[in-house]
Amino acid sequence: MNDPYVVLGVSRDASDEEIKRAYKELARKYHPDNYADNPLSDLAADKMKEINEAYDAIINSRRGSAGGKNAGYNPNAASSFPEVRSLINSGRLEQAQEVLDGVPPASRNAEWYFLNGTVLYRRGWFDEAFTSFTRASQMDPGNPEYQTAVNNARRQSGRVNTNPYGYYGGGSDCSACDVCQGLICADCCCECMGGDLIRCC
Numbered sequence: 080m081n082d083p084y085v086v087l088g089v090s091r092d093a094s095d096e097e098i099k100r101a102y103k104e105l106a107r108k109y110h111p112d113n114y115a116d117n118p119l120s121d122l123a124a125d126k127m128k129e130i131n132e133a134y135d136a137i138i139n140s141r142r143g144s145a146g147g148k149n150a151g152y153n154p155n156a157a158s159s160f161p162e163v164r165s166l167i168n169s170g171r172l173e174q175a176q177e178v179l180d181g182v183p184p185a186s187r188n189a190e191w192y193f194l195n196g197t198v199l200y201r202r203g204w205f206d207e208a209f210t211s212f213t214r215a216s217q218m219d220p221g222n223p224e225y226q227t228a229v230n231n232a233r234r235q236s237g238r239v240n241t242n243p244y245g246y247y248g249g250g251s252d253c254s255a256c257d258v259c260q261g262l263i264c265a266d267c268c269c270e271c272m273g274g275d276l277i278r279c280c
Contacts (some may be wrong), residue, residue, distance in 0.1 A: 081129070081133070081139050083133035083134070083136040084133075084137065086129055086133035087101045087102055087103075087105065087133050087134065087137070088101055088155055089101045089131065089241045089255075095138075095141065099162070100135070101178060102130065102134040102162070102183055103174075105130045106127065106130060106131075106177070106178060106181045107177075109123045109126045109130060109181075110123075110127065110177075110180065111117060111123060111124055111127065111180075111181065111183060112180070116118050118221075120186035121138075123216060124183040124185075127181050127182070127183060128182075128248070130181075131178075131181065131182060131186075133160060135160070135161065135162070138161045138178055139161060140161060158241075159190050159191075160178070160179075160190060160191065160194055161187060161193050161256040162178060163178050164176050164181060164194065166178065167194065167198060167201070170199050172201055173249070175194070175198050176198050177193060177196075179191060179194060179195050179198065186206045188217035188218065189214075189219035189222065189225065190215070190219075191215075191258055192211045192212070192214040192215035192218065193211070193215035193224065193225050193228060194224075195211045196208040196209075196210075196211030196215060196228060196232065197228070199211060200228070200231070200232055200235070205232055205235040205236035206236045208228075208232045208235075209229065209233055209235075209236045212225060212231055212232050214227040214228040215228070216228075216229050
């Protein structure tokens with residue numbers, strides 16, 4: 080890997096804020112969305128990957144020399160995306176999503192899906208978060224942080240399987256419209272089988 084400071088165009092004595100600023104400017108410039116249907120898209124994706132790696136290398140190095148502080152949810156977890164975790168923890172979800180979106184699809188690992196799910200979860204998009212957390216857990220099934228996230232999102236999205244018949248949702252999720260639709264469906268089945276008509280009032 081090239082010198083990460085050279086990649087970001089900053090000096091070795093640059094402040095953390097200067098490094099962040101340089102990273103964000105480059106991330107904006109080389110974001111994959113800027114190169115959709117462009118012959119330079121592959122080069123931009125490679126550059127974006129190099130920028131992400133350089134930034135992570137600098138941040139990890141500085142945190143290591145400062146006593147190994149980690150801004151992640153699990154203080155013992157080694158993170159590929161310390162900046163994203165820091166942004167999420169400080170409530171800067173838009174910026175966290177911007178950084179995540181800058182990662183090429185081929186470079187998105189289990190932690191990427193976990194952090195993407197975390198941003199979605201904090202925005203209240205529980206179904207989407209559940210999907211992302213599930214992908215993270217499938218990619219790294221032994222990670223308890225990911226499994227906990229899956230369980231939390233499952234509960235929030237109403238995907239808790241609480242009945243013996245194998246469908247999702249508890250009794251509180253069943254509205255009068257759901258009951259009526261169920262009866263109409265049963266009515267159709269009965270008519271097809273030559274049975275009595277079930278009427279829904």
